Amino acid sequence: MDPQLVEVTQIFARLKAALLRNDFGTCNNLLSQLKVLLTKYPSLPPTFQQTPTAVEELQIARDIYEHAVLLSVKTEDQDAFERDFFQLKPFYTDTCGLIPPSPQECPILGLNLLRLLVQNRIAEFHTELELLPPNALENPCIKHAVELEQSFMEGAYNRVLSARKTVPHDTYVHFMDLLAKTVRDEIAGCSEKAYDSLSVADAKKILMFSSDQELSTYIEEDHPEWEIKNGFVFFQKAKESQPCKEIPSLQLINQTLSYARELERIV
Amino acid sequence: MTQEVEMKEAQALSNTVSSASVPSTLQHLKEIASLIETGAYAKEVRRIVRAVRLTIMLRRKLKAATLSAFLNFALAPGSEAHSKLSSYLPKEDDRDMDVDTASSAAQGPKHSLPDIEIYCYLLVLIFLIDQKRYDEAKACSSASIARLKNINRRTVDILASRLYFYYSYSHELTNSLAEIRGNLLALHRMATLRHDELGQETLLNLLLRNYLHYNLYDQAEKLRSKAPRFEAHSNQQFCRYLFYLGKIRTIQLEYTDAKESLLQAARKAPVAARGFRIQCNKWAIIVRLLLGEIPERTVFMQKGMKKALTPYFELTNAVRIGDLELFRTVAEKFSSTFSSDRTNNLIVRLRHNVIRTGLRNISISxxxxxxxxxxxxxxxxxxxxxxxxxxxxxxxxxxxxxxxxxxxxxxxxxxKETGDIYSTNEPQIAFHSRIAFCLNMHNEAIKALRFPPNSHKEKESAEKRRERQQQEQELAKHIAEEEDDDDF
Missing domain, CATH: 1.10.10.10 (Winged helix-like DNA-binding domain superfamily/Winged helix DNA-binding domain)
Incomplete structure (x- = not known):
């Protein structure tokens, strides 16, 4: 075996051990060492050179990036997640014939879908979804994310929140917590339009706060235009389209002149 | 998906070819070759466009014997291109053919124009695809592309763009589109550097098709948004572009824009391209449903599309009623159709529109x-x-x-009570946008009018002009005299 590969394997073993101990500082150090080492292999994406040891190298590189993704979930670093995921993605899409598929593939793809959902990037969510083969949609990890998106779009937020109990993989819990925040903002936005006012107790329940204190700080920070009076929360409604009192004369003159000019051209 | 849709503009020209007393196909090919030749010498791209159209007309009549005879006529026997192209054709010991080759070899002029060579490639390629010999077609198309890279002539561009199309088509038929992506990108860059706009258009569409074949919407959108855009040269390519654009936008949830592109693609497509129009309509129906609109019944009753659109009709019905149960049964019943159309994921998205429609019905009642x-x-x-x-x-x-x-x-x-919309500015804005649309349409139509170059000058020879001037003078004299008479 190539000595460099041995070194990579050793560091990778230490990374795995550190990850189990939840020693994130060491993990990050080891990971950056590994990433530098990986750049030396021509068999990895994007070049995909057919070296004699290509299969082993591809496999270990994929393993490393998978761990990197999981590490970024644990350290709650969404930017790192995105970066690592994009480095991992070519392994899933372009190495089909070269190495056997990874057992981690579906959970990680599901995680990525969940991340897009949390960040409310629905267009990218659907773009990613189109890439998945039909049988992948049956996988519990991916199905979970797809169903969440559906409930989210429908507005059935209770279902989104109760899905936390049925997570298919323990790394999903972290994103579900973040999703709860996104859901709260959505609910707040909806309530604003749907209700004239709500009693503080109801508002607390709908927005999933445990104390009045949390509710009032949330309102102060995110929705200063709401008002709390006599135990009720009053929402300031956006002004609706009022009956037009004034004739927008300047605009009308401009439009009529442009019609005249165009007609002149035709006749 | 839309392989069957090779949009042919040929129809209009059918009478021009078949009106004569049915000369042989070979004769036709020779005429086309001379058309290309004059086009290439005079640098008149129009003639080459015509040649391509005429070729498509002959497509069904192409035979191995005729083709090899034409190759002998057009290319110097023993030249590299000749031997290469002949190898793709099956050997048939046909007496007819022998006669043809003998005569044409004796009298036929030997062309060395690259245009003719490329045209031969195109002919052989079309023939191979029609004969369903896809692997050979693939080899032939790759060879033609390699040859094309060394030719930099504006008159070849049109033939080249057809070749690009068949190059991609033959790879699609053999399910190896991913292989040629790099090549297509290189060709696109080359076309851009040479200001070959038709080539750019064609290649951009082929690339988009290539990406969408593998559902790579992200890459497709990135390429599309960065590729140079200019006024469309070919209606067919523009239709395709709009269709791909519509698909990308649908996936990325920009439904309003998607609807516009898809409907425009369906309307601009020639009547003969039925498969293409069906595809456009399918997508347009789903997008309209996703927007919360209900397509009219006439959309589903269009001639020749009724059967293909039935699943979508039932789906629309379920959404219109707002019945989740019915929607689920329809989606299951036609799931194989939807998955072969690759619209399954979109149908899943529709679920919440069904709920919306139901809710709207409740809110109205x-x-x-x-x-x-x-x-x-x-x-x-x-x-x-x-x-x-x-x-x-x-x-x-x-x-x-x-x-x-x-x-x-x-x-x-x-x-809530619905307010009186006529008390707002809304109707006026709607009216304005419609007027603007009509005026714009008129302007576009005028811009699209085409006249053959210099036709008004050619008509009037020197002699005629003299005649006309004389007449005018006489008329003027006449009028003057009459005026004089009136004075008295």
Whole structure:
């Protein structure tokens, strides 16, 4: 075996051990060492050179990036997640014939879908979804994310929140917590339009706060235009389209002149 | 998907070819070759366009014997291109052919024009694809592309763009589109550097098709948004572009823009391209449903599309009624159709539109209704239907699907009176946008008018001009005399 590969394997073993101990500082150090080492292999994406040891190298590189993704979930670093995921993605899409598929593939793809959902990037969510083969949609990890998106779009937020109990993989819990925040903002936005006012107790329940204190700080920070009076929360409604009192004369003159000019051209 | 859709503009030209006393196909090919030749010498691209059209007309009549005879006529025997192309044709010991080759070899002029060589490649390639010999077609197309890279002539561009198309088509038929992506990108760059706009158009479409074949919407959109755009040269390519654009936008949830592109593609496509128009309509129907519109019945009754659009018709019906149960059965019943159309994921998205429509119907019929009744009517089956109904209604209100408020304490949904829209500026704005659309259409139509170059000058020879001037002078004299008479 190539000595460099041995070194990579050793560091990778230490990374795995550190990850189990939840020693994130060491993990990050080891990971950056590994990433530098990986750049030396021509068999990895994007070049995909057919070296004699290509299969082993591809496999270990994929393993490393998978761990990197999981590490970024644990350290709650969404930017790192995105970066690592994009480095991992070519392994899933372009190495089909070269190495056997990874057992981690579906959970990680599901995680990525969940991340897009949390960040409310629905267009990218659907773009990613189109890439998945039909049988992948049956996988519990991916199905979970797809169903969440559906409930989210429908507005059935209770279902989104109760899905936390049925997570298919323990790394999903972290994103579900973040999703709860996104859901709260959505609910707040909806309530604003749907209700004239709500009693503080109801508002607390709908927005999933445990104390009045949390509710009032949330309102102060995110929705200063709401008002709390006599135990009720009053929402300031956006002004609706009022009956037009004034004739927008300047605009009308401009439009009529442009019609005249165009007609002149035709006749 | 749309392989069958090779949009041919040929129809209009059918009478020009077949009117003569049916000369042999070979004769036709020779005429086309001379057309290309004059076109290439005079640098008149128009003639080459015509040549390509005429070729498509002959497509069904092409035979191995005729082709090899034509190759002998057009290319110097023993030249590299000749031997290469002949190797793709099956050897047939046909007496007819022998005669042809003998005569043409003796008298036929030997062309060395690259245009003719490329044209031969195109002919052989079309023939191979029609004979379903895809692997050979693939080899032939790759060879032609390699040859094309060394030719830099504006008159070849049109033939080249057809070759690009068949190059990609032959790879699609053999399911190896991914292999040529790099090549297509290189060709696109080359076309851009040479200011070959038709080539750029064609190649951009082929690349988009290539990406979309593998559902790589992200890459497709990135390429599309960065590729140079200019006024379309070919209606067919523009239609395709609009179709791909519509698909990309649908996936990325930009439904309003997607609808516009898809409908425009369906309308601009020639009548003969039935398969293409069916595809456009399928996507357009789904996009309109996703937008909350219900397509008219006439859309589904278009000539020749009724059968293909049936699944989508039933789907529309389910959405229109707002019945989740019916929607589910339809989606299951036609799931194989939807997955072969690759619209399955879009259908899944439709679910919440079904709920919306149901909700809208309820909101129109009732001025006040309890949330538990809403849940029952929408058939929401979950542990806590009332809370679900409440949040669904709340979201629908925020998205502007219904105009209502919720009374949380009593658990009611109260619909608001619809205001008088004519008291606002709304109608005036709508009226203005329609007028602007019509005026714009008129201007575009005028811009699209085409006249053959210099036709008004050619008509008038020197002699005629003299005649006309003389007549004018006489007329003027006449009028002057009459005026003189009047004075008295």
């Amino acid at each position: 009732y001025s006040r209704i309890s949330l538990s009744d809403v849940a029952k009517k929408l058939r929401l089956d979950s542990d806590n239907p009332i809370a679900d109904a409440e949040s669904i209604v709340a979201k629908a209100i925020r998205d502007g699907a219904i105009d209502a408020t919720i009374d949380h304490a009593n658990g009611w949904m109260i619909s």
